[in-house]
Amino acid sequence: MKLLYWLDEWLTYSREEQQRRLPISGDDLLDDVFVRYNFVDLNKPLLFTFSPAGTNVQEQDLHPDFAPWGYRLANKQNVNIIAFQHLGVSNWFRSRNLIFFLEQLATLLAPFNSRLGYGLSRGGFAVGAFANLLKLDQVLLFHPVSTKNKALAPWDDRSSTDIAQKFDWQGDYHDLDLGKAKGYIIYDPTNRIDRKHARRYQQLTHLRVFGMGHGTHATYLNKFGFYKQVAVDFMLHQQLDLFQFRQQTKTLRFKEDYYKRLNKANRSSSHRLGLLSKAHQILLDEKEAHVQEHQAQIDIQPLIDIALKHQEENPQDAIQLLEVAQQLAPDDPLVEHTLKQLNK
Template identity: 25%
Template structure:
């Protein structure tokens, strides 16, 4: 592997990777893929097609300051002189640099994923990167007409429904009205993760500008992308819950148990359990494994008319309608309630205590087993006209969505439960 550092200062490290292509690729790093040894952004994909590459890797979260880029040009010029076709590629901070320096680097094509227009808080509403703005480095950093060229083909990939990135795109579009836009809906800022593919990158670099062709290749990559489904599920569930059913039905997913984070897992299972019957095949596709309980009929009802259960999929106390419990009785365990006592459920003909720690992690313990030192049992308290579930000095509160939290006294209507 023939690689060498050809320029370096406090902000960037510039590395040349020798290949055997007619094109020279400028690959820009981002906040995650910053300078580390001789590593280059998208190196494996570019090496697969034997490209000549100049990797411009940021040392700091500084959005490739103009001064560093201009100082780099003396070292880069001899390489530029050898190639008629120059292509820029990068995402987010790297996508910004691809557009900002497309004319400076004489790019034939500039491929930018979810780029920023600027991070200057005076220029954009987006505050994700405002803490990295340094006026001494970033004066007039926005992409301007003098930065771009009518001789360059511009491609931008982004999610039009993601407000923060849409703001940047619309400002960039004013500078580049002829840009080819490839929409990647409901993926947020994760376009590069979703479309990670050597063949697709090669198409972006070498194929004629053909929007239908690019969309077809993107669809093929999306079908195989775990990142795509995770982002789509997370973005769609609260608004378009039927989409999950279609995803599970039409795709042979086999996600591992760590694929969904706990918050997303809880959201997905709430939608599934509330709207339709859940099958073991659904859970297997999503990488969710559960110990199936036996049905129990103890019923504590909250102020919204729903019933308190322990959800063995999310490991949380939640409330559901009776219809949802009837459809999914294997997974939703009604809380046992007769008088003041520790909160219990019945699972596989055995009784379990529900305990929780200060981080709100819940766990089941067999009735006769010892608790771990960080766990405290939930307590059911019977009053004259209602019940309350408590953890230390906090009371369980339910909302109209069935989600439960623990709040301080005094007891409100949302904390009062009745035995049905």
């Protein structure tokens, strides 16, 4: 637990000396959790990340340059980071050694005035469970899981819940405990279990992304840069631009590949496929309306002018230009008349 010893000594210095001794980086292995840290500036936020399911690293996979989930992204934003990477497939950050480490760590963080937490699914559970202990100010959670305690969440009947029962869900930090933390929780309201978990995070701002599903982060949404952009805004500003977020999700939902990949990810569930199909059709209608709305704002006159100017020497090019103009403004009488003349 090198970090604890270093922090304990570091706290004895003045704030100016503390800043002078940065940057400092290192790593620790805490039973079945690998932690890597990098402190760069006392005036920057301290970010905690916990890895999601799907990042199933084994101890033999660790090497000197190994970066836990979220670590490199935080470094690029030049914020302080302590990143926790679970080892193995079924790991819910319930190790007694990890909990002891976090309890000791929480007493050594006074110099950091801004503390953030970021996690997806299983990692989001850990952020919520340890938020009060670590005195987090802001959190960003995707695909919520508030607990795997069946008494608290009897409706969570996913297979992961049964597998997780080998851990202690009665002891400390087994349920969300946000303390005074504010922030955001982002989820698909059509996902029954996610929706019920999200309701338990009443003090957070709820951002709903229809058709987003659960657990698609590793391959699908990352392709569109969705998580990265939201996380970067959160790290840099400790808040999200909600107008930009809604524009981003709207653009995302207009991508056909988004639904193709979500359908593939959920092919084993006819219920989810039905919801996705319904969402897809609604958004196709929305996309058509969106296109029509913008068509009304497009000035096609430059296309018409160029087509008319070159209709004698290059009639086929003129026709192609006018056909584009007709797609943008299908009811324009001048375009229709000119096309008829050129096609004779």
